[in-house]
Amino acid sequence: MHNLVHVIPNVDALLALEPEELGAKLLFLVRKREGDQKQFHPGNLVNELYNGSDQRRYPRNQQNEVELANMEAWAWLEAQGLIVQEPGTNGQNGWRRLSRRAMRMQSDAELTGFIVARRLPKEIIHPRIADRVWMALIRGEFDSAAFVATRAVEVAVREACQLPNSAIGVPLMRKAFDITKGPLTDPEAEGAEKEAVQHLFAGAIGYFKNPLSHREVAIAEADAAIEIIMLSSHLLRIVDDRKAALDLRKAGNLE
DSSP states (O other): OTTHHHHSOOHHHHHHSOHHHHHHHHHHHHHHHOTTOOOBOHHHHHHHHHHSSOSOOOOGGGHHHHHHHHHHHHHHHHHTTSEEEOSSHHHHTTOEEEOHHHHHOOSHHHHHHHHHHHHSOGGGSOTTTHHHHHHHHHTTOHHHHHHHHHHHHHHHHHHHHTOOTTOOHHHHHHHHTOTTTOTTSOTTSOHHHHHHHHHHHHHHIIIIIHHHHHSOOOOOOHHHHHHHHHHHHHHHHHHHHHHHHHHHHHHHHHO
């Protein structure tokens, strides 16, 4: 893996990478080198960093650190199913090959999407938004994922209250969770809790959804998008609970 020193010549930059970040670099170096799925031995590739024919080297006094970082990256790739054990005796002796999933990846962006998706399992996202949001994350469309999630909260609140499409944004949240007559307000909750829920929904829509609706807002980091998605998912579950309680109250009044 002597090419690694050409891709990341600065040893401090190499050692600063997380295993998944370095793993991404190693994966595509192997793809370039082993395009026909030939077997390879991660330990041998690590040894090439200091024992190959290439004259460029990382500093000898940091060899142990460099080798540890590389082995952590290989371990991460194997844990994700991106490299697999070679069948038979070779595999038992440490030889590996790229998995079918890894061979299908054509770019760093695809691998980034895979990593993000692993950090946010689809199963824990509210079903109302899970499919669209998760696919947007995989494609690296973080602003789109956040907008879909927050807009779904707005739509769910409007539908639960049976209000027209003209009811939008913060005013909708204030009306739906009005502490005295809001249809989605919990009548059994303390006054301060009712007010807090109203502020929670109004703040989430006003701060996260509205800017995405009215102007270009770049969300470059996956973590920021994931946090907005999980907040939206939780808000949708609150709406589900309040809608169920509202339906029960209406059914009771009809009896």
